[in-house]
Every structure is written in structure tokens, then in C-alpha cells.
Amino acid sequence: MSDEVKPGFVRVRLDLSYDGKDFSGWAKQAGGRRTVQGEIEDALRTVTRSGTTYELTVAGRTDAGVHARGQVAHVDLPSELWAEHREKLLKRLAGRLSRDVRIWSVAEAPEGFNARFSAIWRRYAYRVTDNPGGVDPLLRGHVLWHDWPLDVAAMNEASAGLVGEHDFAAYCKKRDGATTIRTLQQLSWERDPSGVITATVKADAFCHNMVRSLVGALLFVGDGHRPAEWPAKVLAAGVRDSAVHVVRPHGLTLEEVGYPADELLAARNKEARNRRSLPGLSTGCC
Known part of the structure; x- marks a missing residue:
């Protein structure tokens, strides 16, 4: 093309x-x-x-x-x-x-x-707070309130099993003719002094609802409803799990898009259009 x-x-x-x-x-x-x-x-x-x-x-x-x-x-x-x-x-x-x-x-x-x-990665942030009193009114349009205490260490442990190249069909809303194979480059959580917890999610690309589904699964780990190994098991199963909730959109922000050096733009442009598959999987459209 x-x-x-x-x-x-x-x-x-x-x-x-x-x-x-x-x-x-x-x-x-x-x-x-x-x-x-x-x-x-x-x-x-x-x-x-x-x-x-x-x-x-x-x-x-x-x-x-x-x-x-x-x-x-x-x-x-x-x-x-x-x-x-x-x-x-x-x-x-x-x-x-x-x-x-x-x-x-x-x-x-x-x-x-x-x-x-030409983009080689997109970086999103999802912001949530477990403050018993709720969200700072000045941040309410950008931070989700989760009304259970969250264990950031547990969420980071669970996140580690999702990083890498995988078929994220279990965490994506399927679209006809579109592959759900992505390379998740970073998935980590950090609580700031105000109590807001930020998930940093970076990948070469994202399929529909992927970030919000991943966050939904990891919040279940953070509040103790699921064990740390559960999100990776859902990923391996390869099908949508009714227990994975797509969290509300207002906590999500596209923070940055990364591009290669100018002389590599055209090559990346061409590469990103190629069909993509994992070993042993049938190839889907880009």
C-alpha cells in the first residue's frame, strides 16, 4: 500500500x-x-x-x-x-x-x-485513586475512584506476566479482519504522594479497549479479588473473560507517541502495514 x-x-x-x-x-x-x-x-x-x-x-x-x-x-x-x-x-x-x-x-x-x-510506540497513563474519601474534585475528570484499597506491589507483580509480544484477544474488543497481536513494552504502577496511582502502559500499538481491559483486570488483583497470576492466565486462554471489566474512559490519557529517526520513518511505515502473527497462529490482517 x-x-x-x-x-x-x-x-x-x-x-x-x-x-x-x-x-x-x-x-x-x-x-x-x-x-x-x-x-x-x-x-x-x-x-x-x-x-x-x-x-x-x-x-x-x-x-x-x-x-x-x-x-x-x-x-x-x-x-x-x-x-x-x-x-x-x-x-x-x-x-x-x-x-x-x-x-x-x-x-x-x-x-x-x-x-x-510510522509510530514505534504509544504511551498511555491510567490514573486511579483508592482514597476512602473519593477523588479530588479538581481531578475528577481524569482519575477513577476505586472503592477498595489497592496493593500496588501486587499489581506490578501481575503486570510483569503481561509484558512482551502476545495475542491480546482476551483483553481486546474483536474487530473483523484485525489482529490482536501486540508487543506490550511496559506495564507498571506507581502511587504518588497524593495517593493517585498511575498505570504506565506502553506498546507498539493497541487494539480496541486493550488498556482499559488490562487496567480492569489488574485492579481486581490490587484489591485482592484475584491472585497475581490471574491476568496472565486470562491472556493465555485467549478469549474474553466476563470477569475482566473495561474500566471507565475518563482515567485514560494518551501521553506520548514515539517515532524513529527521520531516515527510518519510511521503513517503519512499510513494516507496520505487514501482516502479523505469532508462531503457530494463523495470520490476521494488519
Whole structure:
């Protein structure tokens, strides 16, 4: 599948953040629901006085209610339109966009860059507190309250058995034609002095509901309802377990997306589109 920029167009990288509370996720949807992609594309069309909607490609398609601090997207714009607006585009977008979505950088992307396929990892944070009094009112939109005491050491012990390349079918909402094989590079928990516990979850890519399902399973370990080896047993079984709950989205934030050096972008772009399988498993679509 070719990803060459069409002649007469320039690929532009956007770095952005948003509060997901009032969005129905990243991706445009039928029915007029408010989405991050739709909002930014509308703003781009307006500030460039264009009659065309130029579609964004994003590094990670977040679900409804999920936040992003370090999201990355790209858009291919006509060269003359980019030349005309590039110097003032960032400020004009700031004036047009709602305050719950901000673009921090708009720049011509290096050759071979694709916001989705060139990425080598995405890092999410899920924040939860077990404070008996609940969540700090100023953090309530970004921290889950768990009303059982949590053992962070037990959750870290259980997390270790999930790191690596696996088929995460047991922790993903299945989508036709999509593989659930992922490489989980980091899964760890840390409690800060305020009592907020943050899960850091880093992988080459994520399948639908993967982070929130993993967190749900590990909270069951942390509060003593399941033993530390249980999440890895669920993973090995390879099927959805009704005991694994998908936790609420508001505690989840996409923190950062990682890319290789510029000279490796095109190769990564191509590699990420390849079919992927584990030894002994049938190959699924990318």
C-alpha cells in the first residue's frame, strides 16, 4: 500500500491535546456527534477558507471520553494552500477551536512520515485513586475512584506476566479482519504522594479497549479479588473473560507517541502495514 504524498501536496504534522469528556472519540461518526477529528477538520477548512475537507490521519484513535496530552496527526494539504497559511495557521486554529482541544505544533513532516504507521510506540497513563474519601474534585475528570484499597506491589507483580509480544484477544474488543497481536513494552504502577496511582502502559500499538481491559483486570488483583497470576492466565486462554471489566474512559490519557529517526520513518511505515502473527497462529490482517 503506497503512502506517497500526491504531487502538489505537502504532508503536515500536527501535535495536539484534548480533554475527551465532551467528545464521542477521535474518529468522525455519522449522526453529527462531536469528535476531535471532525472539530479539527472543520477548523482547518474554515481558517484556510477552503471548500474542501482535508482528512486527518491520527497516531491513536481514542475512544469516547479518553483524553490526549501527546496525540499526533497528519494532513496532506495543497502546496499553495500550505504556503499561504503556514505562518499564521497555528494561531488561527487556536482562535477557531474549542478550548477542550489545542494544537501545539503545525509543521511540514519529514519524508516518509505517517502519523499512524510510522509510530514505534504509544504511551498511555491510567490514573486511579483508592482514597476512602473519593477523588479530588479538581481531578475528577481524569482519575477513577476505586472503592477498595489497592496493593500496588501486587499489581506490578501481575503486570510483569503481561509484558512482551502476545495475542491480546482476551483483553481486546474483536474487530473483523484485525489482529490482536501486540508487543506490550511496559506495564507498571506507581502511587504518588497524593495517593493517585498511575498505570504506565506502553506498546507498539493497541487494539480496541486493550488498556482499559488490562487496567480492569489488574485492579481486581490490587484489591485482592484475584491472585497475581490471574491476568496472565486470562491472556493465555485467549478469549474474553466476563470477569475482566473495561474500566471507565475518563482515567485514560494518551501521553506520548514515539517515532524513529527521520531516515527510518519510511521503513517503519512499510513494516507496520505487514501482516502479523505469532508462531503457530494463523495470520490476521494488519
